[in-house]
Amino acid sequence: MRYIIIGAGAIGATLGGRLAESGGDVVLVARGAHAAALKADGLHLTTADGTRVHRLPVVEAPAELGGLRPDDVLLLAVKTQHAAAALDVWGAAEVAGGGTAAQRLPVVCAQNGVESERLALRRFDRVYGACVWLPSTFLEPGAVSALCAPLTGMVHLGRYPRGTDRVVRRIAEDLGGAGFEAPVVEDVMAWKYDKLLTNLANAVQATTGPEPHPAKALLVARAVAEARAAFAAAGVVPVGEAERAAAARETRIVPPPGLRGGSSWQSLRRGTGSVEADYLNGEISLLGRLHGVPTPVNDTLRHAANIFARESLPPGSMSVEDLTALADEAAARGRAVS
Known part of the structure; x- marks a missing residue:
């Protein structure tokens, strides 16, 4: 198998770099200054073992590869707001022997949230x-760090909408040999909905900073409570507490000490102009609107994070008190309307 990592950012570059270290055949897909840095100086990947430089093939579009191979796996790691465009470009790419990638190749969606799989299944x-x-x-072109030890991360894998097969087991085997826990599960989306609950904090961190604070924890708890109510109304069943606790007990992933900005905070730091809040907090807003569940906190977090991205505001420059006040105002408006 050859892995085409579409979106060589924090997640994609780490997966690609570690796969390459274990002997995997890897191509990185990037754009702009990051692509230029990767081509000129290689991928500087820092893990708990130190920093290594990987000089891997780097492309910005399928044409640069001269055609895809029948054994290629497309690993989609762009943020969800860029997923449809990437799927269109790579899905139309021709595969040696006939047909397109969308017709012949597997695509693995490695984003936060639960929308990319739906977008992909329309095409692939x-x-x-x-x-x-x-x-x-x-944070800087060409450089990514992932400092968990002794394993770099954990990736639950499964076919969408559910099930397993030979391909996903092979991918799991390759990731397992590259320093990841890679369980193959029957219902991968149950795990992704569960992780979505933790990602609702991304907007709080992006707008008010990564430092822990009781008021931030309370705001996140309110967002999670809304999400659980929306899940219940929509019939969404994430993995249970017992299953999550068992995975936590058995994991060999120990994060390093110190503060760390999450993916949305990092997007603001890099000045990308967008964050994935529409597909994190916005997923809860969508479910709430579909099923009659009020979601004022998630509505507020989505709106605030998007303003920060559009207006290039410094991450962490809003007080949690101001953000909470906006959520309270949204909740009061909702009660007045009902």
Whole structure:
């Protein structure tokens, strides 16, 4: 298998770099200054073992590869707001022997949230979900760090919408040999919905900073409570407490001490102009609107994070008191309307 890592950011570059270290055939897909740095100086990947430089093939579009191979696996790691465009470009790429990637190749969705798999299945015959637990940092072009030890991260894998097969077991085997826990599960989306609950904090961290604070924890708890109510109304069943606790007990992933900004905070730091809040807090807003569940906190968090991205506001420059006040105002408006 050859892995085409579409989106060589914090997650994609770490997966690609570690796969390459274990002997895997890897191509990185990036754009702009990051692509230029990867081509000129290689991928500088820092893990608990130190920093290594990987000089891997780097492309910005399928044409640069001169055609895809029948044994290619497309690993989609762009943020969800960029997923549809990437799926369109790579899905239309021709595969040696005939047909397109969308017709012949598997695509693995390694984003936060639960929307990318749905986007992919509109285009691709074979779609797989990957629930990625991989604390990593990408702030400068060409450099990524992922400092968990002794394993770098955990990736639950399964076919979408559910099931397993030979391909996903092979991918899990390759990731297992590259320093990841890679359980193959029957219902990968149950794990992704569970992780979505933790990602609701991303907007709080992006707007008010990564430092822990009781008021931030309370705001996140309110967002999670809304999500659980929306899940219940929609019939969504994440993995249970017992299953999650068992995975936590058995994991060999120990994060390093110290503060770390999450993916949305990092997007603001890099000035990308967008964050994935529409597909994190916005997923809860969507379910709430579909099923009549009020979601004022998630509505507020989504709106605030998007303003920060559009207006290039410094991450962490809003007080948690101001953010909470906005959520309270949204809740009061909702009660007045009802």
